[in-house]
Amino acid sequence: MHSQLGEFELIQRFFKTGSEAMLSSKNPTILLGIGDDCALIKPNSEEAIAITSDMLVEGRHFFAKANPQWLGHKALAVNLSDLAAMGARPIGFTLAIALPQVDSSWLEAFSKGLFAVAQQYSCPLIGGDTTAGPLNICITAFGAIPHGAALKRSGAIAEDDIWVSGSVGDARLALAALQHELNLSQTDFQTIEARLHQPTPRIELGIALRGVATAALDISDGLLGDLNHILRQSQVDAEIFLDQLPKSSTLQRQSEAIQNQFSACGGDDYEICFTAASNRRDVINDISKRLALPITQIGKIKNMQSLKPTIHIIDRNGTTLSASDTEILLKSFDHFA
Amino acid sequence: MHSQLGEFELIQRFFKTGSEAMLSSKNPTILLGIGDDCALIKPNSEEAIAITSDMLVEGRHFFAKANPQWLGHKALAVNLSDLAAMGARPIGFTLAIALPQVDSSWLEAFSKGLFAVAQQYSCPLIGGDTTAGPLNICITAFGAIPHGAALKRSGAIAEDDIWVSGSVGDARLALAALQHELNLSQTDFQTIEARLHQPTPRIELGIALRGVATAALDISDGLLGDLNHILRQSQVDAEIFLDQLPKSSTLQRQSEAIQNQFSACGGDDYEICFTAASNRRDVINDISKRLALPITQIGKIKNMQSLKPTIHIIDRNGTTLSASDTEILLKSFDHFA
Numbered sequence: 225m226h227s228q229l230g231e232f233e234l235i236q237r238f239f240k241t242g243s244e245a246m247l248s249s250k251n252p253t254i255l256l257g258i259g260d261d262c263a264l265i266k267p268n269s270e271e272a273i274a275i276t277s278d279m280l281v282e283g284r285h286f287f288a289k290a291n292p293q294w295l296g297h298k299a300l301a302v303n304l305s306d307l308a309a310m311g312a313r314p315i316g317f318t319l320a321i322a323l324p325q326v327d328s329s330w331l332e333a334f335s336k337g338l339f340a341v342a343q344q345y346s347c348p349l350i351g352g353d354t355t356a357g358p359l360n361i362c363i364t365a366f367g368a369i370p371h372g373a374a375l376k377r378s379g380a381i382a383e384d385d386i387w388v389s390g391s392v393g394d395a396r397l398a399l400a401a402l403q404h405e406l407n408l409s410q411t412d413f414q415t416i417e418a419r420l421h422q423p424t425p426r427i428e429l430g431i432a433l434r435g436v437a438t439a440a441l442d443i444s445d446g447l448l449g450d451l452n453h454i455l456r457q458s459q460v461d462a463e464i465f466l467d468q469l470p471k472s473s474t475l476q477r478q479s480e481a482i483q484n485q486f487s488a489c490g491g492d493d494y495e496i497c498f499t500a501a502s503n504r505r506d507v508i509n510d511i512s513k514r515l516a517l518p519i520t521q522i523g524k525i526k527n528m529q530s531l532k533p534t535i536h537i538i539d540r541n542g543t544t545l546s547a548s549d550t551e552i553l554l555k556s557f558d559h560f561a
Numbered sequence: 562m563h564s565q566l567g568e569f570e571l572i573q574r575f576f577k578t579g580s581e582a583m584l585s586s587k588n589p590t591i592l593l594g595i596g597d598d599c600a601l602i603k604p605n606s607e608e609a610i611a612i613t614s615d616m617l618v619e620g621r622h623f624f625a626k627a628n629p630q631w632l633g634h635k636a637l638a639v640n641l642s643d644l645a646a647m648g649a650r651p652i653g654f655t656l657a658i659a660l661p662q663v664d665s666s667w668l669e670a671f672s673k674g675l676f677a678v679a680q681q682y683s684c685p686l687i688g689g690d691t692t693a694g695p696l697n698i699c700i701t702a703f704g705a706i707p708h709g710a711a712l713k714r715s716g717a718i719a720e721d722d723i724w725v726s727g728s729v730g731d732a733r734l735a736l737a738a739l740q741h742e743l744n745l746s747q748t749d750f751q752t753i754e755a756r757l758h759q760p761t762p763r764i765e766l767g768i769a770l771r772g773v774a775t776a777a778l779d780i781s782d783g784l785l786g787d788l789n790h791i792l793r794q795s796q797v798d799a800e801i802f803l804d805q806l807p808k809s810s811t812l813q814r815q816s817e818a819i820q821n822q823f824s825a826c827g828g829d830d831y832e833i834c835f836t837a838a839s840n841r842r843d844v845i846n847d848i849s850k851r852l853a854l855p856i857t858q859i860g861k862i863k864n865m866q867s868l869k870p871t872i873h874i875i876d877r878n879g880t881t882l883s884a885s886d887t888e889i890l891l892k893s894f895d896h897f898a
Contacts, residue, residue, distance in 0.1 A: 281694030357618030
C-alpha cells in the first residue's frame, strides 16, 4: 500500500479514524489493520475465507454528483451482498479509491455512509490505497465460512425449488424515474429510492441458508440474467413462474409489461436468489419469519433439455413463453451496455 | 462480483483462461477461483493471511499509452512487493479493472505481463471485476505467513542496523530521462528502464527475513520517506550514511546531487528496507549470497532524541546534515503532488 504525503495523509487519517474506532473492540480475526505494508487476518482454523471485489465508476454505477453518503453505503453494501450470497460472515474490507480532488465535505459524507454499513455488519476497514484520478471506488471484502458450508452456484439439481428474498424491480423502477423513462409520484419515488441507493446486504439470510440452499447468488444484474449463472454452473434448466416474482406495491401500480421487465431483469436488487430441495420449505419459511424477510418460491429447477441451460418462463395462464418473447424479457441490465 | 454481458464476457473469459491455467495445478489453498460470488481460500491453520491493495491510475502511476505488458507486470509486482515486505508467501490476487474500451491487443499484452508475474510467484488470479471507465487497475493480493512471523513496521529498536536490498534510485533516473529532466545515453537508459517498468518483488528475501528482521517495508515512495514509517511506528530515530546507499553503476555516472536525491528519495524502487539486530549480520550476508541479491547496511536505529522520530543524515565526511538540508533531500516522490 502506498503512503501518500501531503493532502492524502489527511484522507488516510480520515479513513484510519473510522477504522480504528471499530478495531478498538478487539476483533480477534483482525491481527493488523491499516498502517503497515499489509493487513493481517486469521480466521478460525475451521473457516475458509470468502473474497469479493467490486469496482464502482462514476457515470457507470452511479451518477456524477451522486450523494456521497449513499455512495459510501452502496460501495460496501454491494460487496457484502456477495459475501451474503456465499453464506459468509463479514470479517473486514479494503478500500482503494481514486479521487479527482480532496473535498473534505464529500469525504466526510462518503465515510459516514461507508462506516455506517461497516458498523452494522461488524466489518471494519483494514487497509487500502488512496490516489488522485477520476472517481473510482474499489472495495474488496472478506468473510469467513465454516469449511465446506459455502453456498456456491454449482449445486442446484433437478426438482429443487427456486427462491428469492425480499422483492425485485424497485431499484430499476427508481432508476427509470431518475432517467425520466417514466413518471412516478413523489411518494412512490420516495418509497423505493433507497432500494437503488442504499441496498441491504442479506447477510443474516446467507448465514441462515448454510446447509439449506443447494446454490445461491446475489442479484446485481437482474434476476433472470443472474439465475443463468446458477443454471450454467449447475448444468440445469429452470422454470420461472413470472407472476410469482415478488414485487412491491409501488411496482405493482405500474403496467404489467414494466412489472415483468423490472422484476425479472431490473438489476441492482441485491436480493438473494437460491435453490433448495422441496423438503426444506418449512425450514425456509421459518427463516423468513425469524428474519422478518419475505422469501418467495418463484420456480423449479429442471433437468437440462438441450445442450444449453435454459430458463422456461411460465406466464399467469400457465403458458410457457416462446424463445423470442423470453429473449426480449432477458435483456438484462448491463453496466457495459 | 458483477457479471457483465456482451463484450465484457469476452474480457472475463480472457482473464479466466489465464487463471484456470494456474489453478489446474491444484493449489490446496485456493478452494474456489473465478466464477462465483466470491473466491474461497483456506490457509494452513498455523498461517495468517496478509492482504494488500494498490490502485494504479493512468497519468498518475503510468503514462497514457504505457506499454500494456509492462503495466500488467507492474500492477501485480507492486502488490507482491507489499507481501514481500511482510514476509508473506503469495497465495493469489483479485483484479478489478476499468477500461475505456475493449481493445483485445491491449488486453492480450496486459494479461501476458500480468500472468508472467503470477506464474513466476505462484500467485493465481482468483477473482475480481471488470467495468467500463477511465483506465484504472486495482489489484488486491493475498499471502500467507506463519502466525507471529510477519515483518511489521513497528519492531525496530535502538542499535538495530538498517539495511536495504538491491540498489535504489534507478527507477527515478529512468523516469527523469523519460520526462526530459536530464539526458541519459541510450545504453544507460536501456540498462535501467526495467527498474521503472518491471520491478522485481523481493518475495524470497521477505520470507528469508522472517525471524531475522525486526521491522521491514518496501520502498515505493522513496527510501527516506518510507523509512520514516518505520521510525514513526517504532518510535525511534535513524542515522543514515548517505554515501552507503547502494547505487547502480549507471546512477553513479550522474552528479553527486542526483545520486543522493534519487537514491535517498527516488521512489518506485520496490526494494526492501529492514532493520535487524547487529548480531544478525552474518545471517543477512548469507541470505544475500544465497539469493544472489546485494543487501547493504545503510545506517543505524537510534533512540528518539525529540518528540518526533528523525532521520539524521551523515555525509561522506561524517558530518550530520542540517535540518534544512535534510528537508530538501526528503522531498519524496508523491503520487498526489
